Amino acid sequence: MRSIVLATLTAVCLSGCGGPSTKTDETAAGPVAPPAVAADPSFTGFKHDQKQDLFGYYYPTVEVKVGDYKLDHLHIGGPVGFGDWVAGRRTKTYGPVMLEFQDVTSPARTNALGNTSYSVKLRVLPTAYALNDETVRFVGTDSKLGDVRLDAKIDQAALKAAQARGKDVAPVITGALQVGDTPFKVVAFTWKGGD
Secondary structure (H helix, E strand, O other): OHHHHHHHHHHHHHHHOOOOOOOOOOOOOOOOOOOOOOOOOOOOEEEEEOOOOOOEEEEEOOOOEEOOEEEEEEEEOOHHHHHHHHOOOOOOOOOOEEEEEEEOOOOEEEOOOOOEEEOOEEEEOEEEEEEEOOEEEEEEEEOOOEEEEEEEEEOHHHHHHHHHHOOOOOOOEEEEEEEOOEEEEEEEEEEEOOO
């Protein structure tokens, strides 16, 4: 009788006390959202084939934030920046297509335009990019943010209008952005020629 009771208790414990389970497990943080821009191992290299002048700083129209890091802008360089990059004359702080994030917990100041600027900045430089008059694709990585991927369309009419006025007036780039595990299905950027 004693062995029957022990066998029954063992079976009950294994079935409900941490034994094998047929349920699927989710991560402790919950389910992971599908990426806004999927990783594409075939997307490599540095390609630019734009006829138009795309130089400038492209600012998100709404806050794009991951943890303590807020996207400040997308930068697209001029001919010299692209020429140097392709020729291998590169620095650790600049790429002809790059994204700059600011640590919102770092000391802040108000700049001449009345905008808040934070002292700690992360520049995500490209591991691959493709740029032409209609699209910008970007892949980079950062030790704090992880992989960063952008896939966006350029509205040439809106960009030319903004360039003629010398400032941002309407979104000129719209697309999707993936920052680490955080997807941003729709991001839009306005344009400024400089600070």
